[in-house]
Amino acid sequence: MKNAIALIIISFIVTGCATLDGNKDKKESIYTKYINDKNLEPQKKITSFHFSGWRSLDNEHLILSTSFNKPYLIDLAGYCNDLRFTQSIVVHNSGSTLHAKFDSISVLGGHMNAGHSIRCRIDSIYRITKKQANELSGLKSKKKTEES
Numbered sequence: 001m002k003n004a005i006a007l008i009i010i011s012f013i014v015t016g017c018a019t020l021d022g023n024k025d026k027k028e029s030i031y032t033k034y035i036n037d038k039n040l041e042p043q044k045k046i047t048s049f050h051f052s053g054w055r056s057l058d059n060e061h062l063i064l065s066t067s068f069n070k071p072y073l074i075d076l077a078g079y080c081n082d083l084r085f086t087q088s089i090v091v092h093n094s095g096s097t098l099h100a101k102f103d104s105i106s107v108l109g110g111h112m113n114a115g116h117s118i119r120c121r122i123d124s125i126y127r128i129t130k131k132q133a134n135e136l137s138g139l140k141s142k143k144k145t146e147e148s
Helices: 002-037 130-147
Strands: 051-056 061-066 071-076 088-092 104-108 119-127
Antiparallel strands (some): 061 071
């Protein structure tokens, strides 16, 4: 009897995890499709990086701007809680270089963080134009309209 209950619980957990992965793919698809359609090439790093500003796209993508007003599309390694809603982020980088797969961002003041700063690792960095940054922000607006 105990084995049957344990098996049922494990099957619920596995099913729940599979469902979460499916939702993640749907959320990423609009930005992943954009990256593929525009043939954006990932960069390993941004040299002479001086953080100037940012725009959230969703909880896994954002646009960072440098002091030279150059935008970069950032793809995070996973879900970054409250990124869509926060007013502030911190960029954790190595000196004046921002590295994909190594550096991270933290969301400040998120309701789920309870005063803790959770680091969200940067998976990919894409150099984009100002026009592309505006197009990506437009996709965010279009996505919100479709969800309504």
